[in-house]
Amino acid sequence: MSNKNLKRIAISTGGGDAPGLNAVIRAATLAALNRGWEVVGIRDGFNGLMFPERYPQGGVVPLTRNTVRGITHLGGTIIGTTNRGNPLRFPVKMPNGEVCEVDRSDELIQRFALHEIDALISVGGDGSLTIANALYQKGLRVIGVPKTIDNDLDQTVITFGFDTAVSFAVDCLDRLHTTAASHGRVMVVEVMGRYAGWIALEAGIAGSADAILIPEIPYDLQSVANKIRERDRSGANFSIVVVAEGARPKGGTVSVLEREAGKAERLGGVGEKVEKELAALTGKETRLVVLGHLLRGGSPTRFDRLIALRFGAAAVRALAEGQNGVMVALDPPTVKYVPLASATHRMKSVPLDGDTILTARDLGICLGD
Numbered sequence: 001m002s003n004k005n006l007k008r009i010a011i012s013t014g015g016g017d018a019p020g021l022n023a024v025i026r027a028a029t030l031a032a033l034n035r036g037w038e039v040v041g042i043r044d045g046f047n048g049l050m051f052p053e054r055y056p057q058g059g060v061v062p063l064t065r066n067t068v069r070g071i072t073h074l075g076g077t078i079i080g081t082t083n084r085g086n087p088l089r090f091p092v093k094m095p096n097g098e099v100c101e102v103d104r105s106d107e108l109i110q111r112f113a114l115h116e117i118d119a120l121i122s123v124g125g126d127g128s129l130t131i132a133n134a135l136y137q138k139g140l141r142v143i144g145v146p147k148t149i150d151n152d153l154d155q156t157v158i159t160f161g162f163d164t165a166v167s168f169a170v171d172c173l174d175r176l177h178t179t180a181a182s183h184g185r186v187m188v189v190e191v192m193g194r195y196a197g198w199i200a201l202e203a204g205i206a207g208s209a210d211a212i213l214i215p216e217i218p219y220d221l222q223s224v225a226n227k228i229r230e231r232d233r234s235g236a237n238f239s240i241v242v243v244a245e246g247a248r249p250k251g252g253t254v255s256v257l258e259r260e261a262g263k264a265e266r267l268g269g270v271g272e273k274v275e276k277e278l279a280a281l282t283g284k285e286t287r288l289v290v291l292g293h294l295l296r297g298g299s300p301t302r303f304d305r306l307i308a309l310r311f312g313a314a315a316v317r318a319l320a321e322g323q324n325g326v327m328v329a330l331d332p333p334t335v336k337y338v339p340l341a342s343a344t345h346r347m348k349s350v351p352l353d354g355d356t357i358l359t360a361r362d363l364g365i366c367l368g369d
């Protein structure tokens, strides 16, 4: 397969920002410019195409060697992103005040044609790649690039953004150890990750946590309290408990902060519950730290920069080869292409029989079960 007909391609970044987005933009832009194609960035996911009137400089901006210079190490995305107003489930207020969701993807397809965009590189997580797949089904040429700090996308060994988030969380755990030890406290640390426990598990193990609670293993706080008491008896007198935002008690539900039409539910609040209950169960001074959006910020690690650059360049190679409807995936030592449809709607959870979980157990880390 080959494709000599491409003249103008677009890049869109959607969903929560993740360190490495700018590296993808730079690599994809340079690889495309080097093939003689024109490149544009769509502002804020697909909003730039859907609502151009909202952008004084235009909803679609040219990406040139100058605009992508010096951005590899920068967090965030120079073209903006959004995780609201999904065009497949666009929220519309009805005359009776109710909000219903409508599919506006046909309109979006027309806007691509209006801007003479021949192909799209869509960089995002499950939500954005589901939109990308729908656009592909409607005839747009699309290549997906997997992004999320949560690492919960199927079909790729890892997503970019995850390594930076875990590295930062480990740094925080190292710092929290000193206060925990000096004051003989229990420090509860809530981390993001949505319905998967990748960040909590990997940061917790690398950061020497004593208990790690993940969505894949509903927890019983009695077992965490026993672990804390055992540590006290052994003379450690402090404990670090890492809680994934999607963790839930045995027989209980996930803690949701907000539900809104056209947007994924916002998780959070479990750390506070765990902090209060552990304080009551152990009688120890307990403190909560919610790392939240700090995990999404900062400069991407060397690992994230490199896979983001590799993903961006691979997306352009895929277009040049005439591929369509596929996502770039990491399959060490190389990158491969998988159908977009196979990567979406299927969350990659932490495997309970995997060696990372076994490592946690062998180290004596309590997983709340």
Ligand code: F6P
Binding pocket: 016, 083, 125, 148, 149, 150, 192, 193, 194, 245, 266, 267, 296
């Ligand atoms: O998917 C990335 C993520 O940071 C999740 O870990 C978290 O649940 C969610 O996005 C938070 O979204 P928002 O930026 O809308 O608060």
